Amino acid sequence: MSFSFCSLSSGSSGNCQYIETKGAKVLVDAGFTGKRIIELLKNIDVEPKDIDAILVTHEHIDHAKGVGILSRKFNIPVYANEKTWIAMEPIIKEVKSENIKIIKANKNFEINDILIHPFNISHDAIDPVGYLFFNGMKKISILTDTGCVNEGIKTKIKGSHLFFIEANHDIEMLKNGGYPVHLKKRILGNKGHLSNDDCLSILSEVLFGQNEHVLLAHLSKENNLPQLAYKTIYNGLKEIGFDVEKDINIQLTNRDNHTEIFNI
Ligand SMILES: [Zn+2]
Numbered sequence: 178m179s180f181s182f183c184s185l186s187s188g189s190s191g192n193c194q195y196i197e198t199k200g201a202k203v204l205v206d207a208g209f210t211g212k213r214i215i216e217l218l219k220n221i222d223v224e225p226k227d228i229d230a231i232l233v234t235h236e237h238i239d240h241a242k243g244v245g246i247l248s249r250k251f252n253i254p255v256y257a258n259e260k261t262w263i264a265m266e267p268i269i270k271e272v273k274s275e276n277i278k279i280i281k282a283n284k285n286f287e288i289n290d291i292l293i294h295p296f297n298i299s300h301d302a303i304d305p306v307g308y309l310f311f312n313g314m315k316k317i318s319i320l321t322d323t324g325c326v327n328e329g330i331k332t333k334i335k336g337s338h339l340f341f342i343e344a345n346h347d348i349e350m351l352k353n354g355g356y357p358v359h360l361k362k363r364i365l366g367n368k369g370h371l372s373n374d375d376c377l378s379i380l381s382e383v384l385f386g387q388n389e390h391v392l393l394a395h396l397s398k399e400n401n402l403p404q405l406a407y408k409t410i411y412n413g414l415k416e417i418g419f420d421v422e423k424d425i426n427i428q429l430t431n432r433d434n435h436t437e438i439f440n441i
């Protein structure tokens with residue numbers, strides 16, 4: 178076993194994902210109060226003081242809210258690119274200088290036994306990134322909060338054993354729903370979020386049907402339904418010939434609760 182992965186919570190009210198290897202325990206985003214993240218970690222029997230790093234995808238509050246408090250309370254290094262550091266400063270406040278780790282898109286870095294590759298995505302934040310994680314022969318990809326995905330990103334995430342990928346909204350639900358027009362435009366735009374259909378289209382190009390785990394992430398409360406997201410991906414992959422029952426493990430993530438722990 179190379180990785181354990183658990184989505185502690187995913188959605189527009191807050192995001193926090195947990196990755197563990199033999200040598201490292203890492204959070205990706207910490208978009209709740211410190212108190213809530215401590216609770217979420219306790220629920221899976223992880224002590225917050227044992228976290229080796231917090232990686233930030235972008236400065237939006239649902240990803241950055243608890244970053245500063247956790248770093249200060251438990252002396253945890255925080256990894257983000259330079260522009261994101263500047264943009265999230267008002268949210269996370271002061272972090273000890275030794276815990277400020279500046280990363281660059283497309284430049285690999287290591288946290289103990291995990292090799293990490295950050296890559297640019299397309300979202301209305303200052304410099305948002307997705308991440309690939311490598312340990313042994315295993316690979317995890319994290320791709321949320323992006324309005325579109327280019328060929329380069331598809332190539333990068335291809336071959337992952339676990340995909341944590343956004344299925345934010347159903348296009349019809351969003352169009353017919355109660356959001357103001359400017360917000361609908363934002364979400365549907367190139368710097369918004371991936372729809373269920375976008376998610377399906379990406380997965381159809383990057384999956385091999387070799388028992389990959391697919392975790393549907395960042396579902397909108399107003400513009401999606403868990404079963405609709407699940408069915409769209411399940412039926413869509415089945416239609417193009419995948420044996421979804423046997424060869425792909427599709428799972429929903431939760432808005433305020435952890436998933437099972439995936440060991441890969
Ligand atoms: Zn978000």
Ligand SMILES: [Zn+2]
Binds near residue numbers: 235237300302322
């Ligand atoms: Zn965002």
